[in-house]
Amino acid sequence: MLLVPCPNCGPRDASDFKFGGESSSRPDPRTATPEQWRDYVHLKTNVAGNQKETWYCRGCRTYFSLHRDTVTNIFGAPQS
Amino acid sequence: MAEGERGKPAKYSAAGLLRRGLKGESWPRVWQEHELRTTYDAVIIGAGIHGLATAYYLAKNHGINRVAVVDKGYVGGGGSGRNTAIIRSNYLTPEGVAFYDRSLTLYNEMSAELNMNVMFSKRGHLTLAHSDAAMRTMNWRAEVNKLSGVDSSVIGPGEVKKLVPSLDTSLASRYPILGALHHPPGGTVRHDAVNWGYARAADALGVEIHQQTEVTDIFVAGGDGPQNKGTGGVVKGVRTTRGDITAPVVVNCTAGWSSLIADMAGVRLPVVTHPLQAAVTEPVRAFLPAVVVSGSLHVYVSQTARGELVFGAAVDPFATYSTAGSLEFAEGLASHVLQLMPGISNLRLLRQWAGLCDMTPDYSPIMGFTPVDGFICDVGWGTYGFKAGPVAGEQIAEAIASGKTPELIRNFALERFADGRLVGEKGAAAVGH
Numbered sequence: 001m002l003l004v005p006c007p008n009c010g011p012r013d014a015s016d017f018k019f020g021g022e023s024s025s026r027p028d029p030r031t032a033t034p035e036q037w038r039d040y041v042h043l044k045t046n047v048a049g050n051q052k053e054t055w056y057c058r059g060c061r062t063y064f065s066l067h068r069d070t071v072t073n074i075f076g077a078p079q080s
Numbered sequence: 081m082a083e084g085e086r087g088k089p090a091k092y093s094a095a096g097l098l099r100r101g102l103k104g105e106s107w108p109r110v111w112q113e114h115e116l117r118t119t120y121d122a123v124i125i126g127a128g129i130h131g132l133a134t135a136y137y138l139a140k141n142h143g144i145n146r147v148a149v150v151d152k153g154y155v156g157g158g159g160s161g162r163n164t165a166i167i168r169s170n171y172l173t174p175e176g177v178a179f180y181d182r183s184l185t186l187y188n189e190m191s192a193e194l195n196m197n198v199m200f201s202k203r204g205h206l207t208l209a210h211s212d213a214a215m216r217t218m219n220w221r222a223e224v225n226k227l228s229g230v231d232s233s234v235i236g237p238g239e240v241k242k243l244v245p246s247l248d249t250s251l252a253s254r255y256p257i258l259g260a261l262h263h264p265p266g267g268t269v270r271h272d273a274v275n276w277g278y279a280r281a282a283d284a285l286g287v288e289i290h291q292q293t294e295v296t297d298i299f300v301a302g303g304d305g306p307q308n309k310g311t312g313g314v315v316k317g318v319r320t321t322r323g324d325i326t327a328p329v330v331v332n333c334t335a336g337w338s339s340l341i342a343d344m345a346g347v348r349l350p351v352v353t354h355p356l357q358a359a360v361t362e363p364v365r366a367f368l369p370a371v372v373v374s375g376s377l378h379v380y381v382s383q384t385a386r387g388e389l390v391f392g393a394a395v396d397p398f399a400t401y402s403t404a405g406s407l408e409f410a411e412g413l414a415s416h417v418l419q420l421m422p423g424i425s426n427l428r429l430l431r432q433w434a435g436l437c438d439m440t441p442d443y444s445p446i447m448g449f450t451p452v453d454g455f456i457c458d459v460g461w462g463t464y465g466f467k468a469g470p471v472a473g474e475q476i477a478e479a480i481a482s483g484k485t486p487e488l489i490r491n492f493a494l495e496r497f498a499d500g501r502l503v504g505e506k507g508a509a510a511v512g513h
Contacts, residue, residue, distance in 0.1 A: 001408055002398070015408065019398035021352065035498060042350035042441055042497040046339035048401045070353075071401045 008060040020054030050078040111283035122329040127151035128160035131333035132278035133473020142481035145286035152294035156275030162435030163466040168266035186470035196277030205266025210255040218261040298344040309346025315454035336436025338459035354395035359432035363387030403434040442502035
């Protein structure tokens with residue numbers, strides 16, 4: 001079982017959350033081309049290692065970002 | 081040893097089995113070990129069904145046999161040996177149905193073609209519907225299937241009960257069975273036999289299989305990205321843990337790690353890797369005559385020749401490269417499958433495992449050429465790669481030999497995401513296998 005550290009509710013089972021996928025920066029809507037939008041929507045880095053990602057907590061109904069190692073499933077920012 | 085020579089694998093037959101049994105002779109190796117050469121006409125990354133089938137059809141249909149199939153693990157060690165071995169062609173889109181039906185044809189001929197008994201059991205495939213919405217999708221699929229000439233029809237709960245008496249078709253069930261999509265040509269195949277059959281046949285045609293050979297980089301020249309990789313580049317070869325290889329064609333036939341391999345060539349993929357767990361029970365007497373799938377209950381089940389029940393489910397709900405199993409999965413699986421078949425509540429699980437699935441946004445694969453010349457992808461196989469292995473190999477081999485994308489896989493090109501022409505198969509591929 002994966003325990004996800006919610007900033008409001010503390011560590012809870014992954015089934016209490018919705019996984020939102022890897023974080024990426026949205027292109028500027030005023031200048032973005034269709035190609036940039038499609039890349040933003042579809043293309044992924046899908047890194048094997050530390051990833052910044054979005055989760056939604058069904059308990060406190062909050063979206064938040066976390067770092068997780070996608071190979072070991074250990075949460076936490078990358079060690080620099 | 082004459083029978084082990086190139087182009088002439090030891091023929092498997094009943095007479096041969098008897099002769100060798102009586103004489104106590106050993107069988108020749110199924111495929112040979114080779115020194116890694118420095119140049120090949122094509123390097124295929126991934127020695128699973130897709131990679132081996134590609135190599136086999138390259139050699140057989142197109143005479144291209146200076147081919148190396150490299151794998152960081154062993155033959156069939158990834159998804160090709162972890163799937164639940166179900167094949168079918170009752171998909172939702174016309175392009176999907178045509179493609180998977182060609183694969184079913186190849187599976188039908190496979191035992192004779194490869195001189196290897198792949199134990200194809202054409203036992204029929206039932207996709208149960210528990211809601212009006214699911215019934216509507218089943219009717220939709222049945223009509224698309226019929227138009228493509230695929231044997232597929234919607235049946236009621238009475239007929240479901242006749243086909244599979246162990247199912248609870250009463251209305252008292254929490255999720256009553258309202259009907260099912262019945263697909264008689266579907267069934268199961270022994271996945272290891274498919275791996276070994278393709279490996280043996282490709283090896284006999286001169287293809288070299290290199291296990292324990294991990295690709296660590298792909299050489300690209302002239303691209304617009306960092307290190308001259310990426311769009312507009314031309315592939316030059318690969319770096320492996322056993323040395324560098326020069327090759328004009330590099331094929332990415334990996335699952336799980338396809339994003340990482342593509343990244344080595346500077347190509348980004350619309351792929352997210354999720355694990356898919358499966359489990360198997362202790363063996364019992366044969367009682368389940370068909371493959372049974374329930375999309376609403378996230379489960380599919382079939383009985384092996386040994387009598388074990390093989391279960392699969394939906395992919396795990398978050399992306400990871402870990403293949404660790406979870407108790408959560410086993411609990412969910414048991415509660416769901418007991419809704420369908422209350423009679424098996426005393427069966428014990430023997431083991432559970434996980435394989436990595438490369439999920440794409442539209443639940444269809446990514447096949448064909450990429451923005452890097454010579455770098456070809458056969459990836460994004462999500463939870464449906466096993467049933468498509470033979471046809472994907474055949475079509476990718478044709479693409480390599482002709483330099484053109486074959487008609488059957490034209491709609492599955494990587495460009496579809498940039499062009500907005502997705503092939504939505506979620507309704508037929510999300511859980512049901």
